[in-house]
Amino acid sequence: MTKYSQNDAPLFEALKKYVDENVYAFHVPGHKHGKGIKEFTEYVGSAVMSIDVNSMEDLDNLANPIGVIKDAHQLAAQAFGADNAYFLVNGTTSGIQAMIMAATEPGDKIIMPRNSHKSAFSALILAGVIPVYLYPEIDENLDIALGISAEQVKEAILANPDAKAVLVLNPTYYGITSELEEIIKIAHEHNMAVLCDEAHGSHFYFHPDMPPGGITLGADISALSMHKTGGSMTQSSLLLSKGNRVEPSSIKSILNLMQSTSASYVLMASIDVARKQLATQGKDMLNRVISLSQYAREEINKIGGIKALTQSDIKGPYLLDPTKLVINVSKTGMTGYEIMRELKLKYHIQLEMADLSNIMAIISLGDDINTVEHLIHSLKELVRIKNHDEITTGNLIRPEVIVAPRDAYYGKNRSVLLDDAEGEICAEMIMAYPPGIPMICPGERITKDIIDRVKLLKEQHCQLQGTEDPNIDYIKVLGHVYKV
């Protein structure tokens, strides 16, 4: 075991030592501690530029850690209760792709929720894996997807005993968990690995009032965005593994296929320090975040006309992350997108996300009572001036899967006007980002519902992506005519 404790940040310490040594840098990056890009360095600060270095003996190498990165990995594994931890410099996206590729082989089946993030669908294309989709129940009043039940997973496992793995969102973008403990038990009984997408769950491991982390409950592998709720810098994430159901040696080898050979030391050091902070002060910091979120919920629910979700609003056995402030605005006469835009224009507030019926504010380690009060007061003003007609909503559409995602992606395709695409098989994804849940994936049949939804979201100036055509007037469909 490492000679360090959770109070140490070995990679960060090694970087500071390297800077203190004041060496003549005849290595890349060519900006040489920021001196070669003065305008940028003056703005971001010379300290950050001086730790933007490349792999060298004292600083170890992410591709084959044997020094300070290995020590930092071990401390991260220990902090999260995992056997192994790996720093990721291409976000949780790369972790999700790596864990799906490590747990499966081309042609294998994976059981996964249809409301997964686009990274899971891109993994299906990269890995040639066949999805067995689980559809979460939709709460029609709140217009959000709930979690996945153990019963749903059991049925899928019994119908697909040859599947290799089950992917679980812990939690969804909206902060809602699934029946994870039972799902892990059932999957393991059938010798399937459980992979957790914990992009929104890195803080779960550090406070008893949070839903439990996947690794704590016995999942085999988890990809988590330290940068979302753990305090590190954007794009820095962790992959954790426990046990040998997914071979650690294959995880390392796949990560080396996926990741840059020039991993950013700024990003990696920020994971090292964020892990130290969570392990040593996480509980106290999260106590404050939970109280702030609780206060915000209570005050927002006094406004009238809008509803900040609480645990008691969530039907079924699913838990709600208490720090995610999801506010249903479907009775304001405005869509979530419109409210998000007005909050930005009139009150200088940038929310995390909106959909047709909801807005979402993240309350996290960096918030204080002043930021939260500003949000509450702005919502009070904004909602008061609006009428209260109900709007149409719609969260998850269930397209029919006709062709495997990889075959559709690589298949012969052609471009058609979105208006003419009904009945065709899609060859690309379309999603609102955030949350990055595809409305349609390669291999699925395009229906009128989907075309109407895309048009509605375009009218709402929602950020849509995934298609080759930036305006989404055209969409790529399979070359063969599959129209019914």
Ligand SMILES: Cc1ncc(COP(=O)(O)O)c(C=O)c1O
């Ligand atoms: C549920 C979910 N999974 C995975 C990801 C990908 O994470 P990252 O942005 O760290 O690559 C996201 C990003 O928003 C997400 O919401």
